[in-house]
Amino acid sequence: MNVTDRRAPAPTPVAHRYCAFRLGDACFAVPADGVVEVLRGGRLTTVPLAPEGVLGLLHLRGRIVPVIDPGVRLGLASGARDRATHLVIALQDDWYGLLIDEMLDVVEISEDHIDPSTSSLSEGSGEALAGVFAAPDRLVHLLDPQRMIHSLVRPRPPFSERQGVHHG
């Protein structure tokens, strides 16, 4: 029934707004129009046998939101840090929470300032990155949320292999 996507903004050809956040020592950004909410704290319910990178479930305004650790695929150690902020983004009809260290700012970045090379981070993270923007004081890695969710979630090996019997 729902044919029109009410969130879809008119595409601006030159500049897009991004929400920048800190993850460890690096700075990342996602398109601002996909951001639903920035949430401090919140109670996570763990999901046994969930794919790696899925930290748990969060309840937000009647929805069940899977919370994801973006550090897993971005080559950042997912050690316990001061992270307790959830950046909730919408992808089509689903919402996802990204566990981040700190919300920084909303920045407007012109397309021609985005460098599509993504070699500055580890190999595996390339598929989740849309490009790099060199801000005066730091590099901002632009994430493609859709690709990031897909790349983050590498399903665990099929169940039977894990349940393999422990014997010769």
Place this chain on the structure above:
Amino acid sequence: MPEIGRISRGMLTARLPANLAQSESFRPAPHLSSGLIWFDFRMSDNREFIEEFLVESSENLDQLDKDLLALEADPADAPRLASVFRTVHTIKGNSGFFGFSKLGALAHSGEHLLGKLRDGRLRLDDRIAGTLYTMVDAVRAILRSIEATGGEGDQDYRELSRSLTAAAEQAESTLPGAVGPDESKATQASPVAANAAPAPAPSPSTTESTPSTGIPAAGEKPEDGPTPAAAVTATPATPSPEPVSSVATTGVAAAGVTAAESSVRVDVDLLASILDLVGELVLARNQLRSIDSDDPAVQACSQRINAVTNALQETAVKTRLQPVEHVFSRFPRTVRDLAVSCGKEVQLVIDGADTELDRSLIESIRDPLTHLLRNAVDHGIEPPAERVAKGKPRAGRLSLRAFNESGRVTIEVSDDGAGIAFEKVREKAVTRGLVSAADAASMPPDRVLQFIFEPGFSTAAQVTSVSGRGVGMDVVRTNIEAIGGTVDIHSAPGAGTTVCVHVPLTLAIMPALVVRCGTERFAIPQSAVGELVPLAKDRSGPRIEGLHDAPVMRVRGRLVPIVFLDQFLGVRDQTACREDGTVVLVRVDDREFGLVVDGMRSAGGHLRCRELLDSASLSTIVVKPIGALLAGLGLYSGATVLGDGGVVLILDLRGLQRLAKLPPVDHEPDAPAVPTAELADRYLVCGTPAGRRVAVPLADVVRLERYARQDVQEVGRRRVVRRGDAFTPLADIDAMLGSPSVTLPTNVNVVVVSADSGCLGLAVDSILDVLVAESPLQPAGMAGLAGMLALGGMATEVVDLGAMRNHAIVEGHR
């Protein structure tokens, strides 16, 4: 912006959906002042108006089916003729408005024919009705195409238009009710026949012109819809029936207006978000209630909020419900068509169509019910002559009833036909090897009927176009069980068959048992829960037997496979509730298994209310989706938010059962006392496919697993199954012991044992019991057997696992 239709201003205000006027997407451009606006209705912005048109038209078509059926019974029903005319006219008008020319042309031809009928210049007979049904189907096909692709599709409907026109034109030359059989042949449903017949001269030209006339036709009448006045004035030539039809039509129209005013179309997403918000409110209410306050004013206010919230939640849930009418409305037509094609006479009686069901479930019951009706007409109800000979009325009575029963909705499909021939079912079950002849003979009729639900089971002597291919009842049951329902069947030979489908009112809200497992909580749908069995530390009560990975529990003579939930889900490495947990016995697809969760029993052995509430409690939960990311695991069917705000995952028992590869339960009514002997003396007793009774030392059993036949791979002459990274050879006990080898059943039960140098799977037919040896092992003198001993009072062969493994690896299964 491409131009699709050019619409006059007056018409726009009159015919556009009311909300368009306020819609943001509709911005009157400067050229509006010229009296014309140019508007592309295929733009995605306007998709929703087309959606609305589609929904409305589809409802109209259902009504049309109903009206045509009624008209067949009473062709002179003037108000109904007028209503049918109006419906088709509206479709024509709308399609012209949206620029759907094929639809417009088709509806135009139909309208033309219906106009003649309404004016009494033509009398509705079977052939005309057939043509009109074909038109309804064609319109439906076009609408489906519009819905799926946005376009009208490539199908050519001009032949159909022509036969509609031909039917109408013939009336010109004949008197009402005097349509000659030779002429009316051309109006038969088949467009080819219509084409072949010498069509009256004016018809081709009419058809050619319709695509263009269809569009302006809507514009010509700026008033909202075909009012009775318009309908009457359009045909001033009509003599006598005019006053009657005019009065009656006005009455119908007036009733229609009131019905429309009392309901509003609301976006489903909007309803869903209201329900979500109400859920939030319930949580806030719960928090409010937990705050202690001595202030009576606060207490009173809190109570009031409590009551209102409850009522609001109930009301919000009701918005999800729809009457089963939505599904039932098509059935009279379906049954009519079936009866015609089977050469039967059937009278369909529908009762309780206003019974409400969740909108998400309404569609899921359509196919199963259609199938049941089809069965009843094709197999149940006898041909008219046979019925008369039996002293029954010529027309069979098919009843479709829906009603609420203990919180669920029951839909009953019942016929007064021949009933199910128990003996045939019994025979067929034996021939298909589902049951032994001896067992079958002693089975009560109700038990025999259960075979009907076996895949591929059909007793039909011959395959008809309608049914008899043997796919059916198992699919009905699978579909109904998929939405948490059940199917019962009762039959009395000679008197008829009744099938009852019980489905939950809604899937969005369901009662569930919330259990604790380590630090986590999980919800188990209550409909699947059979009983709760607490385990006792002192081993006084029921306990879990079997070691390694094949635990079972004995429940009143049944051996039920057990899953330690904490271990299975990895909540804990080693289960902590082997001795003090609680076993939740659940049943999925007729298979039972036990889930061991954290205990609900206090140290003293008595259940305390408080603890029960802490560890497990029954509550009504609101099911929320968890997204493709986690649903793909197959372990959780959703999640819910409990009163304390915590998120709890709902276990997908079907998936869990599949992933745990649980063996089936076997019934052993005369089970002996619980064996207490040492493990070394205990044996797992199984039946082989060829019917041998064999035993395996329980100490060697690693797991009981179940594989689909296609998972068993043949490598050379050996059979193997993939378990984890390695292949496990599968031994054919029968071949090894010289019994004839039997082809594998659809599901292969495998006892995985550890043999000398690795793992081995034994393909068995059934797992009978775990028993203690009652005699010392005697040599059997046969390769593949370690010996023979008495188990459960019967001589049982004990398998030599080492030899079996060699055989499986070297010899293969032949």
